[in-house]
Amino acid sequence: MSYFFQLVISGVVVGSIYALSALGFVLIYKSSRVLNLAHGQIIAAGAFITYALTVWVGIHIAASFLMSMVITFFLAMSVERIFLRRLIGEPIISVIMVTIGLMSIIDGIIYMTPFGAENFSFPEVLPKVPISFWGVSISWTQFVGVVITFIMIGAFTWFFKASTVGISMRAVSDDQFASMSIGISVPKVFGLAWAAAGLSAAAAGGIIGNITGLNFDVLHSFGIIVFPVVIVGGLDSIFGAVVAGIIMGLIQQFAAGYLDGNWGLNGTADVLPYIILLIILLIKPHGLFGIHEIERV
Amino acid sequence: MSENRWLATGNFFTSYKAEQRIFLTHVDRLIFVCFLALLFAWPLVFQVSNKYMLVIDSILIAIIAVYGLNLLTGFAGLISIGHAAFVGVGAYSVATFARILGGDHMLLTHYWPLMIIIAGCVGAVFGAIVGLPSLRLRHLYLVIATLSFQMIFQWTINFSRFYDQGQSIAIGRVFWFTGKVVRKQHYFFWYYVILVFAVILGFTVRNLLRTKQGRSLVAVRDNDRAADAMGIHPGFTKVYAFALSGFYAGVAGALHAYLWRGVGFESFTLHHSISYLAMAIVGGLGTLVGSIVGPVAILMLDLQVENLAEFVGHYLTAIGDVATALRPLSFGLVIVLFLMFEPRGIANWWRIIRTYFKLWPFRY
Secondary structure, three states: OHHHHHHHHHHHHHHHHHHHHHHHHHHHHHHHOOOOOOHHHHHHHHHHHHHHHHHHHOOOHHHHHHHHHHHHHHHHHHHHHHHHHHHOOOOHHHHHHHHHHHHHHHHHHHHHOHHHOOOEOOOOOOOOOOEEEOOEEEOHHHHHHHHHHHHHHHHHHHHHHHOHHHHHHHHHHHOHHHHHHOOOOHHHHHHHHHHHHHHHHHHHHHHHHHHHOEOHHHHHHHHHHHHHHHHHHOOOOHHHHHHHHHHHHHHHHHHHHHHOOOOOOOOHHHHHHHHHHHHHHHHOOOOOOOOOOOOOO | OOOOOOOOOOOOOOOHHHHOOOOOOHHHHHHHHHHHHHHHHHHHHOOOOHHHHHHHHHHHHHHHHHHHHHHHHHHOOOOOOOHHHHHHHHHHHHHHHHHHHOOOOHHHHOOHHHHHHHHHHHHHHHHHHHHHHHHOOOHHHHHHHHHHHHHHHHHHHHHOOOOHHHOOEEOOOOEEOOEEOOOOOHHHHHHHHHHHHHHHHHHHHHHHOOOHHHHHHHHHHHOHHHHHHOOOOHHHHHHHHHHHHHHHHHHHHHHHHHHHOEEOHHHOOHHHHHHHHHHHHHHOOOOHHHHHHHHHHHHHHHHHHHHHHHHHHHHOOOOOOHHHHHHHHHHHHHHHHHHHHOOOOHHHHHHHHHHHHHHOOOOO
């Protein structure tokens, strides 16, 4: 039974990181209806910036964590300004293809740095002895990661619910023309959405880097695992992303814990989310909490 | 009927049938026939080393695959980032026969045209399955469906013992009427086979767009509600676009398997899907010329990038693997720059040059 609870704990840890990764994706989709396929690369970039600041420059890890969030904030904003701003009004299909191109470009840039080929790991700052209770254990890094994740998600939820900027972002996602007519600058909102997505991506990258170590393949695969999460949760729901992230984490952990090694199966954790994605697309395309769009084919 | 041979000004079509001809003028047809004759004749005249013959064959295979992607993305307006997986389905359906019957079985070596068609059909079936969500969804979600198909495909190949966990599965040498195609003639022989397939399938695409089935794809892309009102079922049209694209990809995959005489997992990854997309975008989405020019341009660029990487790697040994860095970088830049500055692709340059010469000495 404690094996089961251990799987639940690690599922929640992984799942909350998925939720944080999916958050940035949902932010961009919510405001501009763009599927950002380069999200995993932004997560990786955030993680590498955190590492570079901590180890190469020598700043304390908490400070570098915040600084990398700020840097990625402006990085994502400038990506939007340079590449996507001039595509406003173009068909959405070409905007999505631009993000595919961006994904390739950031891949190339990261392969040029040492991070592309080698593995790094963050210095340990938290106590090494894991927190144990009732026969299950969770390491301090994971615990702090989950706490930061939920703080971030709470902050974003508040931001959308209560702040003026957040409300204007929601207005844009609802109706661009109407929000323009009441004086909201739509391009600025798009820029801010990208910037916020970059910020949350850097946070996710920093946490993943601390838990699993820095490996480019692992980090940018988080940008692809985001898709099952957001589809299950509903593409435009932050709450859905959180719930679906944790569901997905649990499913993966249970698959790895119970399916692998039996019946000749291996690595099911990697494929199950995508199978679930295809099934969800067929039977409940809006996901659990997505807005039920009336138009359908 | 007085034929306007050059179509210099205005349209003189008096019937829809006249407008839909494949070759608008006799000169067009003559140029095309000469070009085709050149394609068939040049390997007889020039001797090309196996290395370059392989590159040319790969370009032709990519052209067949991009026909399919262009039907899907250009004509039907559905992005696919799993096209390499569909190509892989074609290749692995040949490999399945090779695993069950052995690589040198008669079915594979003697009846290879049949195998190529079967691979195409398997690709079509998989395409239709992946396209099934389009019965209920709009195009955005289908990107995700194709991506997840790519992931499932990679996992299936990587983890199944039947496919040797992605290791290369050998396929024997094929037979022609004159006997076994030996090593010396291999690339030469397959050049002709692939060329014939590319020409036939190219004509199929061109002819498809003259029929109701083809134009319904474009109608659904441009406005699915209007298409629906005109009696075209948007969902089924999309599923069928996926199936068509899967068929082309499957044929390309089978040809790839025969050309390389083996099927390995590493030719069908997400990176390849992106480079197929780059080919379609650079060539020009929604044009037949584009799906021919795009692969040529991208694979030539790829060769140059490889040369450059070798050159740079010679001097900068400290920086990691330059080749792995330069390839995604250049592909990404090409995609982004073309979408930003020339969304209609190289095919548009071709059109501009043609009209320039037609109208000369006038500017328009």
